Amino acid sequence: GESVGLHLPTLSVQEGDNSIINCAYSNSASDYFIWYKQESGKGPQFIIDIRSNMDKRQGQRVTVLLNKTVKHLSLQIAATQPGDSAVYFCAENPSGGYNKLIFGAGTRLAVHP
């Protein structure tokens, strides 16, 4: 399959553990943030989003935290499963940037049984 990123930082976790993936974003004017999951051979898949007027949002097994003071996003995955193994990207939408997204470099999550 295609390689998404040959030299991405990797987070290795045991099945059932919680995972935390971090991301620093670049533009203090960004007002919308998204986490994507990308599996080999596929396009990025939406996981969860958050607007800049919030600092936390929860979904099914996932939570996103936003710290605007230090321009930091994190994605927490509860009870990580082998199917969660993929590359995870954060993306920011600059205010006034229409539908332009600026992506982070990505983190590879490896889940071991």
Next chain:
Amino acid sequence: KAGVTQTPRYLIKTRGQQVTLSCSPISGHRSVSWYQQTPGQGLQFLFEYFSETQRNKGNFPGRFSGRQFSNSRSEMNVSTLELGDSALYLCASSFEQVDGYTFGSGTRLTVV
């Protein structure tokens, strides 16, 4: 409902040639964006079209161009291909705003 469809799935071209990639958005979506993904540079924004008008453009040379048709389908063209243009080209669509953005599976372009 059908997702974002990109064709072809794989493409091999020779340096100096040109290439056209196609993207069919989700039915009803009017915004189509294109991204280039490489191992070295990651995901980079190329351009966005909305109702046949380019609304935003990334920092790519003029060899990269696109257009959107009245049915919202979009094409991107790369002229005078270089080895460095080898990448996965991704298309994403949404109704209007960036929330609801859905990506296709991409076209893998290899320039030899």
